[in-house]
Amino acid sequence: MKQWKKPNTISMLAMLTVVLVSTLAVTLFKNRIDVADAVDPTQPTVAPTPIPRAWEARQTAAEHRSAEVVPLVKEVLKETPAQRRARFGDKVPQIEDIEYSYFLLNNPIIEKEGNLYGRVRFMHKKHAGILKDCFICHHHRAADPKAPDISRCSACHQDSFNAELPGRIGLKGAHHRQCMGCHKKWNRGPVGCTECHPKNVPDHTNLVKLPWNPKPTDVTKECLRCHDVQAEEMLTSTHWLWKGPSPFTEGSEKRIDLGKATKTINNFLIHIASNLPRCTSCHAGYGWKEATFDFTDKTRIDCLVCHDTSKTYVKAPLGAGMPDLKVDLVHVAKKVGKPSRKTCGSCHFSGGGEDPVKHGKLNPFLDFHSSSCDIHMGGLGFECHECHKTRNHKISGRSLALPVAEGSRSCEDCHTAIPHQGKALLNHHLNRHTEHIACTTCHNPFYAKCDPSKTFWDWSTAGNKKRKVKKDEHGMPDYDWKMGDFRWENRVKPAYAWYNGKVKRHILGDKINTEGVTVLTEPVGDIKDPNSKIYPLKFMGGIQAADAVHNYLLVPHLFGPGGYLETMDWQKSFAEGMKAAGLPYSGQYKWVETIMYIGLNHEVLPKKFALSCVQCHASLRTERSCGRCHQDKHEVDFKNLAFQGIDFKILHGKGRDVQERVESTYYIGFEKLGYKGDPILFGGRFKQLPLGWRLGSKKE
Amino acid sequence: MEINRRQFFGIAGTMAGGALACKPKKTQAARTLKAPPDPYGCLMDITACVGCRKCEEACNRVNNLPPPQVSFDDPRPLERKRRPVVTAYTVVNRYHTGKRDQRNQLIPTFVKVQCMHCQDPGCVSACIVGALTKKDNGAVHYDASKCIGCRYCMVACPFQIPAYDYHDPLTPKVHKSTFCYHLIIKEGGKPACAVICPVEAITFGKRRQLLGLARQKIKNDPGRYLDRIYGEHEVGGTSWLYISGEPFEKLGFLDLPTRPIPHLTETIQHGMFRYMWAPLSLFAVLGGFMWTFNRKQITGDSEPERKEGSI
Numbered sequence A: 001m002k003q004w005k006k007p008n009t010i011s012m013l014a015m016l017t018v019v020l021v022s023t024l025a026v027t028l029f030k031n032r033i034d035v036a037d038a039v040d041p042t043q044p045t046v047a048p049t050p051i052p053r054a055w056e057a058r059q060t061a062a063e064h065r066s067a068e069v070v071p072l073v074k075e076v077l078k079e080t081p082a083q084r085r086a087r088f089g090d091k092v093p094q095i096e097d098i099e100y101s102y103f104l105l106n107n108p109i110i111e112k113e114g115n116l117y118g119r120v121r122f123m124h125k126k127h128a129g130i131l132k133d134c135f136i137c138h139h140h141r142a143a144d145p146k147a148p149d150i151s152r153c154s155a156c157h158q159d160s161f162n163a164e165l166p167g168r169i170g171l172k173g174a175h176h177r178q179c180m181g182c183h184k185k186w187n188r189g190p191v192g193c194t195e196c197h198p199k200n201v202p203d204h205t206n207l208v209k210l211p212w213n214p215k216p217t218d219v220t221k222e223c224l225r226c227h228d229v230q231a232e233e234m235l236t237s238t239h240w241l242w243k244g245p246s247p248f249t250e251g252s253e254k255r256i257d258l259g260k261a262t263k264t265i266n267n268f269l270i271h272i273a274s275n276l277p278r279c280t281s282c283h284a285g286y287g288w289k290e291a292t293f294d295f296t297d298k299t300r301i302d303c304l305v306c307h308d309t310s311k312t313y314v315k316a317p318l319g320a321g322m323p324d325l326k327v328d329l330v331h332v333a334k335k336v337g338k339p340s341r342k343t344c345g346s347c348h349f350s351g352g353g354e355d356p357v358k359h360g361k362l363n364p365f366l367d368f369h370s371s372s373c374d375i376h377m378g379g380l381g382f383e384c385h386e387c388h389k390t391r392n393h394k395i396s397g398r399s400l401a402l403p404v405a406e407g408s409r410s411c412e413d414c415h416t417a418i419p420h421q422g423k424a425l426l427n428h429h430l431n432r433h434t435e436h437i438a439c440t441t442c443h444n445p446f447y448a449k450c451d452p453s454k455t456f457w458d459w460s461t462a463g464n465k466k467r468k469v470k471k472d473e474h475g476m477p478d479y480d481w482k483m484g485d486f487r488w489e490n491r492v493k494p495a496y497a498w499y500n501g502k503v504k505r506h507i508l509g510d511k512i513n514t515e516g517v518t519v520l521t522e523p524v525g526d527i528k529d530p531n532s533k534i535y536p537l538k539f540m541g542g543i544q545a546a547d548a549v550h551n552y553l554l555v556p557h558l559f560g561p562g563g564y565l566e567t568m569d570w571q572k573s574f575a576e577g578m579k580a581a582g583l584p585y586s587g588q589y590k591w592v593e594t595i596m597y598i599g600l601n602h603e604v605l606p607k608k609f610a611l612s613c614v615q616c617h618a619s620l621r622t623e624r625s626c627g628r629c630h631q632d633k634h635e636v637d638f639k640n641l642a643f644q645g646i647d648f649k650i651l652h653g654k655g656r657d658v659q660e661r662v663e664s665t666y667y668i669g670f671e672k673l674g675y676k677g678d679p680i681l682f683g684g685r686f687k688q689l690p691l692g693w694r695l696g697s698k699k700e
Numbered sequence B: 001m002e003i004n005r006r007q008f009f010g011i012a013g014t015m016a017g018g019a020l021a022c023k024p025k026k027t028q029a030a031r032t033l034k035a036p037p038d039p040y041g042c043l044m045d046i047t048a049c050v051g052c053r054k055c056e057e058a059c060n061r062v063n064n065l066p067p068p069q070v071s072f073d074d075p076r077p078l079e080r081k082r083r084p085v086v087t088a089y090t091v092v093n094r095y096h097t098g099k100r101d102q103r104n105q106l107i108p109t110f111v112k113v114q115c116m117h118c119q120d121p122g123c124v125s126a127c128i129v130g131a132l133t134k135k136d137n138g139a140v141h142y143d144a145s146k147c148i149g150c151r152y153c154m155v156a157c158p159f160q161i162p163a164y165d166y167h168d169p170l171t172p173k174v175h176k177s178t179f180c181y182h183l184i185i186k187e188g189g190k191p192a193c194a195v196i197c198p199v200e201a202i203t204f205g206k207r208r209q210l211l212g213l214a215r216q217k218i219k220n221d222p223g224r225y226l227d228r229i230y231g232e233h234e235v236g237g238t239s240w241l242y243i244s245g246e247p248f249e250k251l252g253f254l255d256l257p258t259r260p261i262p263h264l265t266e267t268i269q270h271g272m273f274r275y276m277w278a279p280l281s282l283f284a285v286l287g288g289f290m291w292t293f294n295r296k297q298i299t300g301d302s303e304p305e306r307k308e309g310s311i
């Protein structure tokens, strides 16, 4: 026995050595190849990616900082705030001295004791700008005179109880007491746990008990075992009902029945009636293929489409919300967690049938780590729910294109109404703008940044199987014989309009404009309305069918058996569609032009790519100094101020087709918005700016 | 039922009185404080607590208690006064003492309730099989394997803490805070509630040091704290210490004597065993005594909230 065993052990050892050596050799060899690749001068230099990597640095740096543990300051200088201020004299630290404007509040010190919640994003500079006194938070300094006067929280606050320093509270306590204490005291800012933190979802691997190959509804039943309350909440949500309160739709403020499920109509795929299994493949439920779908059946809720973290869950395209048969539901169910860009995007990125068609500002690129498409999601890794705060499965946020809203979100919720912090001259001027123009007007100067978006859809030309499909300059087809003509656009300059938050909405059954274009959604607002601001909007044009007798828009039956895509027969399609929509069809149709406006609140660019002053105020281009309005100060670099902002030249160099906008002025077009001209020359909407007088008097 | 019980205990109480009168002095004088020399403790700063119920959540998790009916994120349970029960070893109660802030809103005060881990615990001395023991690290530890289910501890506890598995017919147990005994015996270990507390309202450390810390806090900020450390002397001292800005009587704290409870319970027990009274009457006597004792504390409290608060 012994003798047999010995050679075996030896041979195993030998084999192990061989394996190890060969692995090592392969690794070394591979590394060599990599190195050789990197320095090979014969290779042509590949054009750099259009994504400037440096944009992500802020997030990486913040992550890095939050992972550091600095040495503990044991002794602090005991002085009163007045003494401290006196010590500084007129060298009191200012907002301009801030080194890092953005922090992730987390630390290994906190993590080591476990954490129910994810880290908090802390807008340092914003807080400094509001408080205007660094010493409110940075309340003590180290006794060591060589130490910096202002240090981070974790320099003094570390472990929750240190027997050597019993009076000193720990880092977690310090953060919470400081933040919540101040927010409570001033009745401003969040105090609830999930208002700052995302909650960590416990690992469900061992909690979820499912048989092999369960039905989707079995998965939901398993979820319901613990989450019945959440299911109840879901049953009344707009993501489930596809209808709900429409507080921002003019004339329908009190209604609760508007939505895709009922009367919302658009100029993409028109309406869901008679097209259910296709349209409802994005419904957060299983099997809404007929109008008789039971909206009170909790087991039909699709929990996974939002809560999947495995990134393997997909719905079948024509499946009325059922998952693709290939999905391993047990695996997905065990990996449930917080929704992400990926899960929200699985429906919202592909509005209008497929990726980037509809929104012009939501596209799969947002899931990548790049701020050239969006500073929040791409650059700082925001998940959708971090802004779209959710309570009881009611998700805040609203849209121009859809009436339903369960609360609204705006940039100001985080950035405040005076978002440009600091004493610099420019900030003061920019903050004067925020009453009149939305943040996105400057910070979102063009849309469809990373993907072309459909801006025109002509259904009337559909049906020509012989027509040759051409690819446009973006590589997108200009025609589909089943769906008609399209126009795609890339890096589009938005339309600008006054908008006070209310929307005029055309709903199914409304009379069309027989004289001209029918507007499906339109922002309400006016230059004379103080609540209105200038917003950037996506403009979507279309040609769709209307009933020639009743003069309302028609719902076509497009998908599924007997649908237009199959029969190519409009008469049949309209008859079926209108039957499902519950409106009579006269039998005669005509093609009418429609337009709709879609908001552009995502794809916000980093601040250095916001519009500069001169981009809109052309009159500043010829100025050399601030002298037109102010007593001239020679130390001010006027050019640098007025020209700071997006440089389309750089973007063009990075491969973006924005050439026609290089050197553009009058970007938002004042005349179209109701101004006489550049407000610098002609005055603002409510008051004459002190600066217009020269030109004004010249004119008169 | 209530009246019957009352009558029953009333009679029992008289008997207890008799027993006490028999031989009180000698046993009392013979007894010394049975407290570990350097135990751990927790200092709860009531002025810092925000009532988030995270401590309840953490307690539920480390003790593998059943999931709660209402989520721990939900503030609704704060609407009534609760006591620790079999499924929750610690609870947070909200009190409105009448103080208002600048916006004229009532300022709530939150108090976390759990076993106080008394220095010389009544429950330990009442336990006739030694299922409850006071450990050197301060924890009052319950050993379910020794427990015979007599529930003397429940009657003996001045804070009405131990709860009993009445609905478990096979292996009923007494339930109360464990002081996370299994965690704190390890170096650097802390009770889960102290770890989770977001505002560090709970400080875990050596009791002696915590008393110093509490005194220091009171001294440094006399406007914020009342000059009293609840648990420093109450029933001979407890491992859990509280400091507050509101009078303790308004926050559901019992005004207890500084004498350890065993003085009383043991007096009765010794007295009774001397005369070889039947165990049943022993239970009755003990129960009656403690019941009237606690009752007095409760009814003596001016707060109407106490009514809901008592079990």
Ligand code: SF4
Pocket (backbone or CB within 6 Å): B114, B115, B116, B117, B118, B121, B122, B123, B124, B140, B156, B157, B158, B159, B160, B161, B162, B176
């Ligand atoms: S509070 Fe009650 S249960 Fe806890 S140690 Fe003291 S007497 Fe025992």
Ligand code: SF4
Pocket (backbone or CB within 6 Å): B048, B049, B050, B051, B052, B053, B054, B055, B056, B092, B110, B112, B193, B196, B197, B198, B199, B200, B201, B202
């Ligand atoms: S965790 Fe802390 S703050 Fe929250 S209720 Fe418990 S003691 Fe109070």
